Amino acid sequence: MKSKVWIGLIGLFSLLGAPGAFAAGGVEQVTVQAEGNGSALSTATAAALTSAIAQVNGVEVASTAVTTEMTATLDTAAGSQFASASTAAEAVAQRTKGLVQRYRVVSQAQNAGVWTVTVEATISRYARSAQADRLRMTVLPFRAQRAEAAKVGEQFATELTAQLTSSRKFAMLDRAFEAERQSEMSLIADGGAPLEELAKLGNRLGTDYMIVGVIDEAGTTTQSTELAGRTLSASTTHFSVSYRVIDAPTGQIKLADSWTGAQPGGSLGALASKAADAISRQIVDAITPIRVESVLGNELFLGQGGKSIKVGQKYRLLMAGEPIVDSYTKESLGRQEVDVGIIEVTEVQSKVAKAKVLKASVDVAQTFPTSTFIVRLLAEAPKAAASTAPTKTPKPPVALKTRSDSDW
Secondary structure, eight states, rough: HHHHHHHTTTTSOOOOOOOOBSSSSSEEEEEEEEEEEEHHHHHHHHHHHHHHHHHHOOOOOOOOHHHHHHHHHHHHHHTTSEEEEHHHHHHHHHTHHHSSSEEEEEEEEETEEEEEEEEEEEEEEOOOBBGGEEEEEEEEEEEEHHHHHHHHHHHHHHHHEEEHHHHTTTEEEOOOTTTHHHHHHHHHHHHHOOOOOOOOOOOOOOEEEEEEEEEEEEEEEEEEETTTTTEEEEEOOOOOOEEEEEEETTTEEEEEEEEEEEBOOOOOOHHHHHHHHHHHHHHHHHHHHEEEEEETTTTTEOOOOOGGGGOEEEEEEEEEEEEOTTTOOEEEEEEEEEEEEEEEEEEEEESSSEEEEESSOHHHHHHGGSEEEEEEEGGSOOOOOOOOOOOOOOOHHHHHHHOOGGGO
16 A cells, blocks of 8 residues: 555656647646545545646656655644545645645545545646757767867857757757756755746756767968068968767768868858858758748748848749659658749848748749748859759658658
8 A cells, every 4th residue: 555655656856747839838737637545545645646746747756755744734734534625735735835736635435444535636737848849959069189179169069059049940959058957957856946846857858869070170270471582471260070960869870961161361260150050051951941931922931030041141942843752762852843033031030031032933922822932042052054953852840759761
């Protein structure tokens, strides 16, 4: 009998919140029914209540101290027979400081000295933000052989994270400030916060994709030239990075590439930021190409904003054609892309961008309801004039529970 009470009272000090579909994370209230057993009515009720907590919040950690105090609270509040149900409910709510908001006993029965109690309880649960259901990514520290490269590598990784975050296509998980996050969570776990806040514990997310790489080169070279008896010096900044996008559960490499750049003089940090901008656009473009989400006359609304899009940039306007399937593997290779025009960004907001059509071979406003349009930066257009040649366009990622390799 004690084992059931023990199981029922797990979860008061380390609770996992279930996924929620909310714009922002926060503590919500969930009402459930649960059953508990015990040698005394108070013990069975305490077991039922903590079973309700475990049912709502998932993974559980036992606490004998809370077990004892919960049962004692019920005994003290209402007596062994719970003469006053409202008094018991108020006492439990006060004792748990909001973790159990309220409850009522639905049924109680005794058989062979064992009490069975069913309660309907309202339990606090942490509701994660809707963004947590996006494809999850983590930018891990890039490796470097030299101290100078390591320093600029930190700036590069920070900028890459910022660029990917601003695309609003992924749930970017932080690993650089994990110690600070753990410190904040410890303030809740140490008992100084209301128990309702315990619902926030245990919600750390695992990543789907890791972005890793190596800073191959980062530095400045100086060349001197003798001219008319004078020595002229010119410096050139170099930055080169290779990176991979790795499927975290399997270790499979999903995308691998490199970026190399150089510029006369200038800041090494500025060149690293330029690399982060280019690589972030390549990653977003490979997984979730920018789509035209709405059309109003000659104005297009693009499904991406933030730092990765800039006013004045020109994009190729592409219309998705027929699916392309690999003849050998039968895997989806995306869809055909047909160039239909050029657009220019006129306004950038945090979530969307506006663009105007500079030229188009189709009436975008009339075609939009039945067609899919994506855009790619004009600078990335191929030099060959094969405007109708199919290119690989990975399908947008689907829900995490159903995504597969074909998403790429």
